[in-house]
Amino acid sequence: xxxxxxxxxxxxxxxxxxxxxxxxxxxxxxxxxxxxxxxxxxxxxxxxxxxxxxxxxxxxxxxxxxxxxxxxxxxxxxxxxxxxxxxxxxxxxxxxxxxxxxxxxxxxxxxxxxxxxxxxxxxxxxxxxxxxxxxxxxxxxxxxxxxxxxxxxxxxxxxxxxxxxxxxxxxxxxxxxxxxxxxxxxxxxxxxxxxxxxxxxxxxxxxxxxxxxxxxxxxxxxxxxxxxxxxxxxxxxxxxxxxxxxxxxxxxxxxxxxxxxxxxxxxxxxxxxxxxxxxxxxxxxxxxxxxxxxxxxxxxxxxxxxxxxxxxxxxxxxxxxxxxxxxx
Numbered sequence: 001x002x003x004x005x006x007x008x009x010x011x012x013x014x015x016x017x018x019x020x021x022x023x024x025x026x027x028x029x030x031x032x033x034x035x036x037x038x039x040x041x042x043x044x045x046x047x048x049x050x051x052x053x054x055x056x057x058x059x060x061x062x063x064x065x066x067x068x069x070x071x072x073x074x075x076x077x078x079x080x081x082x083x084x085x086x087x088x089x090x091x092x093x094x095x096x097x098x099x100x101x102x103x104x105x106x107x108x109x110x111x112x113x114x115x116x117x118x119x120x121x122x123x124x125x126x127x128x129x130x131x132x133x134x135x136x137x138x139x140x141x142x143x144x145x146x147x148x149x150x151x152x153x154x155x156x157x158x159x160x161x162x163x164x165x166x167x168x169x170x171x172x173x174x175x176x177x178x179x180x181x182x183x184x185x186x187x188x189x190x191x192x193x194x195x196x197x198x199x200x201x202x203x204x205x206x207x208x209x210x211x212x213x214x215x216x217x218x219x220x221x222x223x224x225x226x227x228x229x230x231x232x233x234x235x236x237x238x239x240x241x242x243x244x245x246x247x248x249x250x251x252x253x254x255x256x257x258x259x260x261x262x263x264x265x266x267x268x269x270x271x272x273x274x275x276x277x278x279x280x281x282x283x284x285x286x287x288x289x290x291x292x293x294x295x296x297x298x299x300x301x302x303x304x305x306x307x308x309x310x311x312x313x314x315x316x317x318x319x320x321x322x323x324x325x326x327x328x
Contacts, residue, residue, distance in 0.1 A: 039091045039193065043098035048107055055087060055114070062115040062140075063087045064199035067124050068179040068192055072273045078131050081179035083108075086196040093189075097182065102132045112137045117199045119143055119156045121226065142199065144222040145206040148215050160198050163205045169194060244284045255320055256287035262316045270309070276302055278313070286317065 042048050055063070068082040083094035083105070096105065108114075109128060116136065118124065120143040128134040146154050153159075157168040174191050184192075210216040239245065239260040248256055263283060267274040282300025297317055301310055 039093050039189070042092060042094045045099075045104040045107075048094070048104045051092065052107065052111065052114075058089075060087055061113060062117060062200075064196040065116040065118050066192070066195040067127070069124075069127050070178075070180050071127075072275075073176060074178045074180055074273065076267045076271045076273065078127055079180060080105075080127060080132065082184070082192060084192050084196045086193070086199070088200060091193055091197070093193075097180075102134065105132070106134050109134050109136045114138060115140055117142065117203055119195070119199065139223070139227050140203070141223055141226050142203060142206055144226065145210055145219050148219055148222070149206065149209055149213070156195065160202060164198055164201055166194075166198060242280050242284065244280075248284075248287060252287045256284065258320045258323065259283050259286055259317060262313070262320065266309075266313055266316075272302075278302075278317075286320075 040051075042051055055061070064086040066084045067080060068084070070077075070079040070081050072078065080096045083096065085092035085094070094105070094108070096102075099105065109116075115138050117140045119141065121136065121139050121141045125136050125139075128136060143154070146159055151159055151162065153162075155171070157166075157171060160166040161168045169191055174188055177188050179188075207216065210219050239257050242256070242260070245253065245256060259278075260283065263274050263278045267277045270277065278300045286297065286300070297314055298310060301313060305313070
């Protein structure tokens with residue numbers, strides 16, 4: 001990956017001498033994640049360990065935390081793409097693409113004596129658990145507080161606007177952003193960091209209201225229930241979530257599950273989102289009708305596929321009906 005910038009960054013360590021000794025974290029920035037922004041990037045195990053040590057030295061036991069992920073939108077599968085932290089003083093980014101193994105990330109996420117303020121943490125926790133086997137410990141999720149206080153609009157940007165006067169971010173612009181690419185656009189990175197920069201201030205506002213309305217104990221219970229709840233495995237029975245699946249009859253559901261598996265296998269091999277390989281509407285249509293003509297099946301395939309890919313996908317999709325018939 002080409003260089004997109006380089007700089008040095010350092011963190012002052014509490015308890016140093018009056019001469020102002022500094023623990024320097026010097027690093028050549030070679031991941032191409034950003035340019036020219038005052039954000040510290042941690043991209044190896046030692047950097048994460050030193051950052052956690054620095055938090056301890058400064059007696060910081062709470063951080064604001066969020067992640068960005070990829071969910072079968074630009075490539076195959078689910079991936080952790082970015083970790084954003086604000087510790088009350090510094091903006092921190094962890095680039096998961098810099099790590100061959102996920103062990104360094106466990107140091108942060110599973111650290112029990114580090115409170116992590118988050119907003120609507122369920123999907124983040126599910127991604128980390130299902131894909132990487134990481135369980136986030138010691139979460140303070142502010143979303144239950146917003147629900148208890150019955151805000152009309154409960155998305156984070158609207159709550160920040162109402163409580164702190166921060167203009168709502170145009171989230172739609174970044175809903176389909178490719179967080180896998182490097183370098184990350186500066187406006188996208190700014191959007192990601194804004195999800196954590198204001199969580200400390202929001203916590204104070206929400207907790208004050210909860211106390212005034214005698215809802216604080218209820219909130220604490222709901223926050224504990226989130227952490228003690230069962231994390232859903234999004235990798236199983238994904239075919240049942242397809243729009244229109246519930247209206248299929250028994251044989252059509254068997255066909256659809258088998259067609260879904262074929263498509264998923266090709267998507268994994270090509271590293272493409274499943275919908276790119278064969279769109280859901282066409283897959284549902286194939287499951288309803290015994291259509292074996294090549295021209296009918298090829299209508300659902302992406303036009304950019306090579307002849308060999310089309311031939312292989314066509315062959316496997318056509319075989320589904322016979323196999324489904326044997327099962328029934």
